[in-house]
Amino acid sequence: SSRYVLSQMHPMWQEPLAIPGGERQSPIDISVRKSMFDPQLKPLVMKYDPRTCQQIWNNGYSFLVEYDDTTDKSTLQGGPLEDQFRLCQFHFHWGENNKWGAEHTVDHLLYPAELHLVHWNADRYSLFEEAVMEDNGLAVIGVFLKVGKRHEGLQKLVDALPAVRHKDSVVEFTRFDASGLLPENTQDYWTYAGSLTTPPLTEAVTWIIMKQPIEVSHDQLAVFRSLLFTSAEEDVQKSMVNNFRVQQPLKGRTVRSSFV
Numbered sequence: 001s002s003r004y005v006l007s008q009m010h011p012m013w014q015e016p017l018a019i020p021g022g023e024r025q026s027p028i029d030i031s032v033r034k035s036m037f038d039p040q041l042k043p044l045v046m047k048y049d050p051r052t053c054q055q056i057w058n059n060g061y062s063f064l065v066e067y068d069d070t071t072d073k074s075t076l077q078g079g080p081l082e083d084q085f086r087l088c089q090f091h092f093h094w095g096e097n098n099k100w101g102a103e104h105t106v107d108h109l110l111y112p113a114e115l116h117l118v119h120w121n122a123d124r125y126s127l128f129e130e131a132v133m134e135d136n137g138l139a140v141i142g143v144f145l146k147v148g149k150r151h152e153g154l155q156k157l158v159d160a161l162p163a164v165r166h167k168d169s170v171v172e173f174t175r176f177d178a179s180g181l182l183p184e185n186t187q188d189y190w191t192y193a194g195s196l197t198t199p200p201l202t203e204a205v206t207w208i209i210m211k212q213p214i215e216v217s218h219d220q221l222a223v224f225r226s227l228l229f230t231s232a233e234e235d236v237q238k239s240m241v242n243n244f245r246v247q248q249p250l251k252g253r254t255v256r257s258s259f260v
């Protein structure tokens with residue numbers, strides 16, 4: 001079963017022993033029947049300006065598409081959020097094959113990859129670095145990827161990846177419309193209180209997981225796997241795959257849904 005497969009995985013970093021709080025860690029399995037429909041959840045409002053897109057950076061965990069978040073040009077509000085959040089980066093998690101790679105699961109269903117659009121609470125904090133330490137500081141939209149037809153909006157990003165093959169490489173990347181990576185239906189989602197899924201693992205994230213996945217082609221996903229965890233100087237090159245964290249205990253949290 002998928003649970004057996006996950007236990008085989010060799011997470012790319014050693015999980016720290018002491019985790020900040022440890023009561024609301026991510027990722028988790030989303031049990032559809034245990035989630036609670038919340039009619040008070042408002043529609044999500046994403047306003048992403050392609051002109052704020054700046055660069056792609058291979059940080060040795062994933063590749064980040066980074067945005068200028070010094071103004072309110074690319075924002076997220078509504079849904080479970082009280083405040084307005086600014087888009088600062090998006091990145092992905094994926095596997096060594098198409099059977100696994102996403103961080104969250106839905107009734108233990110494994111997707112081959114997961115997109116994270118990372119936002120911070122600009123109504124309450126003045127810098128991302130501050131927000132990342134606060135329990136209402138961040139909002140991350142998670143979108144599952146499934147293998148199917150080619151995703152036209154993703155191709156511009158896929159074509160740029162060979163330029164950031166090695167850890168610490170950066171390439172200019174502008175005029176990219178992040179909303180092109182969202183599924184048609186952005187009103188059906190699950191939301192819960194969680195954490196960053198890589199160090200510093202801070203419990204600052206309101207997670208918003210889209211119910212509808214996006215489709216990408218096998219070949220597009222294969223280009224993700226051509227990236228490397230290692231920098232150009234290292235003599236042993238390691239392919240960037242399985243960059244997902246193992247699932248964490250729910251610890252009594254409730255996952256709410258925006259749909260019945």
Ligand SMILES: NS(=O)(=O)c1ccc(-n2ccn(-c3ccc(F)cc3F)c2=O)cc1
Nearest residue numbers: 116118128129132140195196197198199200
């Ligand atoms: N996978 S995820 O939960 O979306 C996720 C996981 C880790 C991060 N992350 C890691 C380090 N940072 C970070 C970057 C700049 C900074 F000033 C402080 C940070 F914590 C960060 O935001 C950001 C997002």
Ligand SMILES: [Zn+2]
Nearest residue numbers: 091093116197
């Ligand atoms: Zn992530």
